[in-house]
Amino acid sequence: MSLSNRPKTSILDKPLSKGKGEVSLSCFALLFSEVVQYSQNKSSTVPELQNRLHSLGYNVGSKIIDLYFVRERNAKREIKLLNILLFIKSTLWKALFGREAEKLEHSNDDENTYYLMEKEPLVNKFISVPRDKGSLNCAIFIAGIIESVLTGTGFAAKVTAHWHKGTTYMVKFDESVVARDKQLEDK
Amino acid sequence: MSRSSSRIDTKKVNSELVTLTYGALVAQMIKDLDNADDVSKQLERLGYNMGIRIVEDFLSKTGSGRCLDLKDTADKVQMAFKMYLGVQPNVANWSAAGDEFSFILDSNPLTELVELPDDLKNLKYCNIICGVLRGALEMVHLDVQSWIVQDQLKGDSNTEIRLKFIRRLEDSIPAGED
Numbered sequence: 001m002s003l004s005n006r007p008k009t010s011i012l013d014k015p016l017s018k019g020k021g022e023v024s025l026s027c028f029a030l031l032f033s034e035v036v037q038y039s040q041n042k043s044s045t046v047p048e049l050q051n052r053l054h055s056l057g058y059n060v061g062s063k064i065i066d067l068y069f070v071r072e073r074n075a076k077r078e079i080k081l082l083n084i085l086l087f088i089k090s091t092l093w094k095a096l097f098g099r100e101a102e103k104l105e106h107s108n109d110d111e112n113t114y115y116l117m118e119k120e121p122l123v124n125k126f127i128s129v130p131r132d133k134g135s136l137n138c139a140i141f142i143a144g145i146i147e148s149v150l151t152g153t154g155f156a157a158k159v160t161a162h163w164h165k166g167t168t169y170m171v172k173f174d175e176s177v178v179a180r181d182k183q184l185e186d187k
Numbered sequence: 188m189s190r191s192s193s194r195i196d197t198k199k200v201n202s203e204l205v206t207l208t209y210g211a212l213v214a215q216m217i218k219d220l221d222n223a224d225d226v227s228k229q230l231e232r233l234g235y236n237m238g239i240r241i242v243e244d245f246l247s248k249t250g251s252g253r254c255l256d257l258k259d260t261a262d263k264v265q266m267a268f269k270m271y272l273g274v275q276p277n278v279a280n281w282s283a284a285g286d287e288f289s290f291i292l293d294s295n296p297l298t299e300l301v302e303l304p305d306d307l308k309n310l311k312y313c314n315i316i317c318g319v320l321r322g323a324l325e326m327v328h329l330d331v332q333s334w335i336v337q338d339q340l341k342g343d344s345n346t347e348i349r350l351k352f353i354r355r356l357e358d359s360i361p362a363g364e365d
Contacts (some may be wrong), residue, residue, distance in 0.1 A: 011302045017299060021201070021203070021273060022273055023205050023271060023273050023296055024270055024272075024273070025198035025199060026198075027205065027241070027271040027272065028200045028204060031208060031212075034212075034233045034237060035208065035212050037236070038212065052215075056208070056211045056212065059215070060208060067203075067300075095201060096203075097200070097204075098200070098201065
């Protein structure tokens, strides 16, 4: 076997695209529908299906981190908790979905928890949830993206999606992350 | 035919969202199935499911009528590529009998940011497109076969998707009513 059939130009030799390309929404909606169906066929319970969608989103998120920080932020990462949340709410949301997420709130009861709200996530636009699967929210896919971006930039968190005022993403940071952020503030 | 062409397809999404979602799906399938050939087959099937639904979207948005011949079909599919993927392929390499031709893509949003590892060189990453073509055309009574001839992910200069007309399908009784 020879090694000569490796392509001469690798993906890293090409300039980074501007990311302005567009495809039709129908195309994405049908693809996402297949993603959900495929995941459903592979799982027997709703939580299992949610986990699968979450982990697919997680994979998407991990690719986005470098892409967006290089493109939008001159390769500079965020070190403050609030800033990374704002980065997700505005920059990332705008790039991915064409608009900012609607609301970002800090929980009153738990200082480690934040809520990101969106009336109608793009992925849920054409999805009607069957009665017997009432708790299923396919935006868990997007929760996976958020979790991956936060975790990958050093803000370990768990992110879940819930039906509340549309869809609410609950971001629960690891205690150590919040403690570190406080130290940063004290300086 | 009353709709003006300016109203054709309105909503768009960022192509990277599609690229990455598709990439995550393929990666997951490889984990689940563990065999590149099975993944290629499954991708074709997913595409087929998308195709049988996308054709309605296409017909309602363009209001296009019947095709007179395969050339006509090729033109319409070319238009559909532009509508859905935002890229316009060339139609080329017609067979002498006129029942076979290729779509040639210079770029393809599905493969942006994608690199195939050496151990997956026989994966047909874009097989989903072949499936979409088969599904969509079946819904307008054309039985076709579609496969990938050249693939940019494997070092070819462009991606070539071949389409072969098999036969015209007759009206069939809807499933469950026989």
